[in-house]
Amino acid sequence: MTVEIHNFDPAMAPAGKTVVRVMFDSDYEYWRRLREDEAAYAAEKDRIADAVVLALEKRFPGLSAQVEMRDVATPLTFRRYTGNWQGSFEGWQITPANWKKQIKKTLPGIEDFYMCGQWVEPGGGIPAVAMSGRNVIQIICKKDKKKFATTRR
Ligand SMILES: Cc1cc2nc3c(=O)[nH]c(=O)nc-3n(C[C@H](O)[C@H](O)[C@H](O)COP(=O)(O)OP(=O)(O)OC[C@H]3O[C@@H](n4cnc5c(N)ncnc54)[C@H](O)[C@@H]3O)c2cc1C
Secondary structure, eight states: OEEEEOTTOTTSSOTTOOOEEEEOOOOHHHHHHHTTSHHHHHHHHHHHHHHHHHHHHHHSTTHHHHOOOOOOOOHHHHHHHHOOGGGOSSSSOOOTTTTTOOOOSSOTTOTTOOOOSGGGSTTOOHHHHHHHHHHHHHHHHHHTTOOOOOOOO
């Protein structure tokens, strides 16, 4: 279980409170089917929240008595908020086959069209997508025979 304790970030919770975030891999199709029965969907989210708090209690005795709010986001939640396919939160899942794969940033037959972002950088994430945008600009500069220059702040 990966646990992120956001006690360093005052933007996450009011003074004196802390957000603890736990993430798991999950199957979109499982949740999509479950969502057809709203009560079952809500019950499963509750069951998971209970199990997570119980597991955290073992590591941090006394934690469960201090929990004031719980929120469970599923792949359907990420789909709704980000529009991403199957609620994937960082694009393609990294596998041994794709982890070093380079995806082309252009498509055959479409002039002056470039792609950047998590779906062309397996693994995604903020640093990778920022670099993806930068790299596309570099490709365009080369095509336009312009010097590619960067600045740092
Ligand atoms: C809950 C969550 C937690 C995350 N945590 C981390 C983390 O801790 N660290 C990390 O590095 N990464 C994290 N990520 C992943 C990271 O946020 C993404 O990989 C990254 O934001 C993807 O950037 P992007 O530019 O490819 O896509 P997006 O940020 O999704 O940008 C795509 C943009 O295109 C717009 N758009 C879509 N369709 C159209 C259209 N037809 N016309 C015009 N605009 C359109 C969208 O509105 C959006 O603004 C997290 C993601 C989620 C969902």
